[in-house]
Amino acid sequence: MRVYKRQMRCRSDIDRLNGQFLAIFDSLIPPEEEKAKQKQLLTLLEKLIIKEWPRARLYLYGSCANSFGVSKSDVDLCLAIEEPDINKAEVILRLADILQSDSLQNVQALTRARVPIVKLMDPATGISCDICINNVLAVVNTRLLGDYARIDVRLRQLAYIVKHWAKTRGVNETYQGTLSSYAYVLMCIHFLQQRRPAILPCLQGMEATYSVTVDNIECAYFDQVEKLRDFGSHNRQTISQLVWGFFNYWAYRHDYTDSVVSVRTGSILSKREKDWTRRVGNDRHLICIEDPFEISHDLGRVVDKFSIRVLREEFERAAEIMQYDPSPCVKLFEPY
C-alpha cells in the first residue's frame, strides 16, 4: 500500500472536492442520442421477435433501465415468453437464427452460460446487447433500483462514482471473484439507508403499492417514490463526503466476520441468522450482500479467499486516498 504524507483532510477540505466529483458524474451520464439509439434497437428487435413469438414481451433491464448506466454500456434485454416448459437453450438458438438473418452482426448463442444469452451488435447504432430468456426477477430488481434512484439524486451520483472506480480498478469482474455492478449499487443503497439522518428509506419495509409474484417469490414494495422526494433533505451531506464515507465504511467499519448487508430490511443482519457462516460448495460468504428479492442469494458468494483480499485492499486504498491524497479525483480512478 502507498504511504502518503499524512496531511489529514478535514471536512471542509472534503467539501471542496465536491465540484470535481460532480464533474466526473456529469461526464459519465449517457447523452440523449445514445438513449434514442437504444430505443431504436429495441423497436427493431421487438419487430423481429414478435413474428416468431406473438405473445412474448421484450424488457430492458440492467443499467440501461435502472438509471445507473454510464455512456456506452451494453444493453441488457429479457425476452419473456409465457409458455409452460420452454426449453431456454432451444429458444436461444432459434432467437439467434432469427436475428442472424437480419442486418445484425456478431450474433452468438451462448447456450451453456450460467444465464444462457444471445449476444449481438447492431451496426446501425454500434450498440452491443445481451438477450436472456424469462429472467423476470432481474426486470423487477432493476425497477426497484430505478425507484431508489428517483428518491435522492445522491444515490445516482454515488453509484456512478463507485461503479467507475470499480471498473478502472478491476474489481467489477464476477468471473474473477469480484463484485457485479448490481452488488455495488446495492452497497450504495444500503450505505445511504444507514446514514443518520437517513438519505434513503427502506421501500420494502413500507406499505406495498407494487406487488408481483415471480418464480414463486413475492416482490412487493412502496413504489410511489415521487412522494418521497424530500426524504433525505434533513441530511445535507455532499457527494464528496458520501464518497469518503462509503470507502471508509467498506475499508474500516464493515464487520466482514458477522454482517450481512440487507437493503430489503434497511439494516444489517447477522450471518448466523442467514446461515451464511460457512462455505457451501463454491459459496463462501466472505462479504455478504443479500439480494432484495431472492433472499437466499448472497451477491458476495462469487468472492473467494484471494479476491476478498484484493477487494478489501482496494477499499482501503480508496479510503486512504480520500483522506490524504492531494488529488484524490485523479488517484482514485488510476487504472490498476
Ligand code: ATP
Ligand atoms: P453495467 O453498467 O456494469 O452493465 P448493470 O446495472 O447492467 O451494470 P450487471 O451487474 O451487469 O449490472 O447486471 C445487470 C442486471 O442483471 C442487474 O441490474 C440485475 O437486474 C441483474 N443481476 C445481475 N447480477 C445479478 C445477481 N447476481 N442476482 C440477481 N440479479 C442480478
Ligand code: MG
Ligand atoms: Mg449491464
